Amino acid sequence: MGRSKIEALRALDLFAMLDGGQLEQLARGAVAKEYETGDVLFLEGQPCQGLWIIAEGAAQIVKTTPQGRQLVLATQAAPSAVAEVPVFDGGPYPASVIAVQPTWALLLLKQEFLGMCRAQPELALHFLQAFGKRLRHLVGLAERVTFGTIRQRLALDLLERANLAGVDSFQMEETQEQLAARLGTVREVISRNLGRFQAEGLLRVERRAVVIADRAGLESEAATEL
Amino acid sequence: MGRSKIEALRALDLFAMLDGGQLEQLARGAVAKEYETGDVLFLEGQPCQGLWIIAEGAAQIVKTTPQGRQLVLATQAAPSAVAEVPVFDGGPYPASVIAVQPTWALLLLKQEFLGMCRAQPELALHFLQAFGKRLRHLVGLAERVTFGTIRQRLALDLLERANLAGVDSFQMEETQEQLAARLGTVREVISRNLGRFQAEGLLRVERRAVVIADRAGLESEAATEL
DNA sequence: GCGCCACCATGACTGAAGTCACATTCCCGT
């Protein structure tokens, strides 16, 4: 696998406009780290060290309550960047990031990276674009959470995965616990709602294998909002 | 009042790094528009025309369901910018914006503005910073909505207003309806919770005048989460 | 003063979500 720092950086669309020399400069100052599934890259509230690049693996951006409930704000698979926000606004990390696969990450020092942004306006514009995506995603999350039911969010999520798979059946990769965290609820509620969908004939679940039996029905469940 | 376009632009921190010529250039291409309270500047889903500057007045960024429930994502008072997101990522407006005061706004054409960003990397960095703020705000919103009760959010909001006022009493400027929209709920729930707070002796409400009677108690209500 | 209208209070009811407790099943390594 591509273990060279510079190769890892080159894989990012975000850095497409940088030339070899610039990439090399960033790579030189970058610190590489490895993580196992479940390891913490950093915790909410800590001061920001720099820009993180997920070069291999994947990580989740997570908010956790003292009682242990979790909300997954986003999942970032390689190659991608995390912790852009605090790099640019100087504040602490707004959420924690946890590896969900064995992960290889690079840490770009803040000052160095900001300097590069000044030298390459296109770089900043790309980040602006990335921020836009994030913002949209969060707006959608907030909307669905305040207006919708879990049932709707679950239906939506299942449909989305089916679309990714291209057919109306797929394997759940997550545990129900993790799915619950993504949807902002708890395990039991997921289990129950899956059960209901099944009882209503919209779905068939066998182990982790999901088959959508009544796509139209499920879609109408997901739709009720907006 | 300051009715010159260029003066209006100069008032924004975001544009602090631009010199007179650059400001003038932006101002020349800008379109000025006026709105009354309740007017919509634009609706969610419409294609983005450019960057909006709230030069005078104030506006709310709002998501609305077909059933008429509203969620206020943010309130922007002059001088500030709205609709940054779609300017940079090219998508449609992610939410609607409505004037909540008589408002004077400028529309900067997208291409022209993006050109300025390329010429002035500092400008892009400032927007990156502004995006960071928005992102943090939305993360907080999502967190509070998924984990907290209305009671907590209300307590938090009251405390925040009291802090702004500097003393433990203040006037509610909003109708309960509007407050409800900001907290992501409906009028009745606000009314009830205010009633409870009052019954519990944490608060006294007279007309729109609010007096916090037991600050510590209210704070402990707000605290239950992170 | 009268009446209209927006705003606010409150009760009754419904349903969703969260919590606790426990049973069951699955997966994995030795």
Add this chain to the structure above:
DNA sequence: ACGGGAATGTGACTTCAGTCATGGTGGCGC
């Protein structure tokens, strides 16, 4: 194959948010 930890299914119960309906109150114009 077995044993144990993790993951899942379910029931009982509580609390909170949302909806509907209804009545009160205050402000404002004429």
